[in-house]
Amino acid sequence: MRKSDLINRLTDRTGLQKVDVLVILEAFFQEVKDCLSVGEEVHIRGFGSFISKYRAAKVGRHILKNEPISIPAHYTPSFKAARQFSDAIKEAS
DSSP: OOHHHHHHHHHHHHOOOHHHHHHHHHHHHHHHHHHHHTTOOEEETTTEEEEEEEEOOEEEEETTTTEEEEEOOEEEEEEEEOHHHHHHHHHHO
């Protein structure tokens, strides 16, 4: 499913205009990005949590040149599904 498909489904389900759903969805995405960028986590009960995971510095390898490269420490976004969400997916399959 693409973002446009999600917008269409939410429009059908809520009766709101596509433009309004798009604005709400974009505002949600931006808020999650803003929270994660300052180190806050976003917890949505029954759905899951958007968190930032710390990745330590390490030495990698440049595949084409076969030379070691240094990968600095960084944070990466991650999503952890809530138990109810995971259980619903398991039951559906």
